[in-house]
Amino acid sequence: LYGIRHKDNDVLEYIYSRYFPAVLKFVKDNEGDEQDARDLFQDAVISVFKKLREGKLHIKASFSSYFLVMCRFLWYDTKGSDSATRNKLKGQLEGSVEEPLAEEREVEGKIDAPARGDAYLRKEKIYQRHYRNLAFDCKKVLTMFYRKHSYDHIAFKMGYGSSGYARRKKYLCWRHLMKNIKNDKEFKRIMKERRDDEV
Numbered sequence: 404l405y406g407i408r409h410k411d412n413d414v415l416e417y418i419y420s421r422y423f424p425a426v427l428k429f430v431k432d433n434e435g436d437e438q439d440a441r442d443l444f445q446d447a448v449i450s451v452f453k454k455l456r457e458g459k460l461h462i463k464a465s466f467s468s469y470f471l472v473m474c475r476f477l478w479y480d481t482k483g484s485d486s487a488t489r490n491k492l493k494g495q496l497e498g499s500v501e502e503p504l505a506e507e508r509e510v511e512g513k514i515d516a517p518a519r520g521d522a523y524l525r526k527e528k529i530y531q532r533h534y535r536n537l538a539f540d541c542k543k544v545l546t547m548f549y550r551k552h553s554y555d556h557i558a559f560k561m562g563y564g565s566s567g568y569a570r571r572k573k574y575l576c577w578r579h580l581m582k583n584i585k586n587d588k589e590f591k592r593i594m595k596e597r598r599d600d601e602v
Contacts, residue, residue: 404466405574407448408455413581415448420526422467426474433478443481447474529590533583541576548573 406414430440454460462469547557554566
């Protein structure tokens with residue numbers, strides 16, 4: 404959310420690489436094409452950005468659940484689906500999403516792994532390798548963050564002076580991790596293969 408709010412390209416690229424396959428699958432399953440999926444994905448990111456800027460975004464579930472529900476809501480809203488479907492999804496956006504969606508489970512690697520292909524697994528291995536190579540304090544901060552510990556808790560456990568410093572430390576560690584991944588030769592090869600496939 405911090406990355407989206409501040410238009411961080413690394414964050415936006417990460418969100419795209421992690422969630423677009425699920426959005427694309429959903430759109431194709433609902434009579435759309437790849438361009439529709441790209442437009443929908445962009446609209447969803449813009450919608451999240453606007454809600455963040457307006458202080459109207461309060462996610463009670465995981466970001467992945469929220470984002471994928473947002474995509475579904477925007478799709479059905481654009482297509483003029485029945486009000487019951489739109490109202491249900493709107494309710495989920497307001498905080499009732501608790502269980503992972505099928506699309507989210509797919510993104511997280513729990514189902515349909517063969518459909519994503521080898522590239523997904525290769526990127527996961529690259530991520531894990533660079534994560535293991537981080538400094539001890541960065542690994543600890545990011546681990547606590549991914550486990551949804553508050554910045555106050557992280558600051559207390561790490562001996563930092565404030566939650567603001569803990570937030571900044573997490574961001575710097577995450578940015579360092581993403582920079583290392585993007586500079587990885589294997590990662591560059593995977594991204595080149597993806598671009599070649601899209602041509």
